[in-house]
Amino acid sequence: MDPSNPALRHDLAVRMAELARMIAAPRTLEQILNDVTATAVELIPGADVSGILLVKKGGDFESLADTSGLASELDKLQHDFGEGPCAEAALQETVVRSDDLRTESRWPRYAPAAVKLGVLSGLSFKLYTADRTAGALNLFSFSAGVWDTDAETTGAVLAAHGAAAILARRHGEQMQAALSTRDRIGQAKGIIMERYGVDDVRAFEMLRSLSQESQTKLAGVAQRVIETCGDSN
Structure with missing residues (x-):
């Protein structure tokens, strides 16, 4: 996304406003998160697949709002291997970016397995949810070298929307x-x-x-x- 392009900036502002209204409206968490991941694929160039991973207390994984079915498969690989960008973003880092999984050394088992599935790069954003549940908004691409500063900025905004929806549901359940x-x-x-x-x-x-x-x-x-x-x- 070119930040100097007024039309693209307008599209982003419109979509953010729509998502804000969706979170405020009486909709299910699943519907809201589906909109978040669908918007990520729509707005972020190179993002072919998106999903949300929740890591619950005890280490259980929950995959939500998968746009294609592939994100859930990648989450399972990370759970089985005990490594990967999505869990790392959820539990530790704010943003985890990999521009080419074929040369990635941080996850020696996960990266080759993801490449076999056709995924060459990934971008994950921490969801600030609660102490008992960590989360991440995850983007995957079938191409290498597609992420830029605009992708990280847009992804961070969408991650904030996702986290707000999760926190709103939890607050409602607690009430x-x-x-x-x-x-x-x-x-x-x-x-x-x-x-x-x-x-x-x-x-x-x-x-x-x-x-x-x-x-x-x-x-x-x-x-x-x-x-x-x-x-x-």
Whole structure:
């Protein structure tokens, strides 16, 4: 992408605005990430394939938004070999670039395997997600020497969109879990208040004491109260 070309700059600005609206709209994470990787292939010259890799706590890999099926295959190779640009970007570096995998020395097993699949270069961007999950937006090309500064800039912007979508989903899940926990504790408190004739404060203290004695989270104790005392009413 030539930064001096007003038309290309306009196209990028339009696509970024569209992606921002997509993230704000009530769409699934899968739909948003599919748009991110499709846009990467559309806007970045030389990018033939794109996908998103999540590395979960414990080392499990999850491949998302693969534009062709090849990105998932490359992710699996990296998982099996324990090396590669996508995992390296997700876990360590901000940007990992390889201009020619045929001469790449950083990943002695992954690079030849990728070349056998027709992939000659790659560009990966760290997704800033959360402590328990690392991620990367990955671009692959069937040609060597295709990446430039504009490719890195556009990829970084798209990676930020992808990370925002993942964080938004996680925030929503955490909010839903918090509301569910609050409701369970409230229900358990109501059962204790009715059963033992105590007020709201005393009911909560009883729940907290049970939690400490059993070394069980408060939400778990509340659920047990609901299942035992509640069913016997």
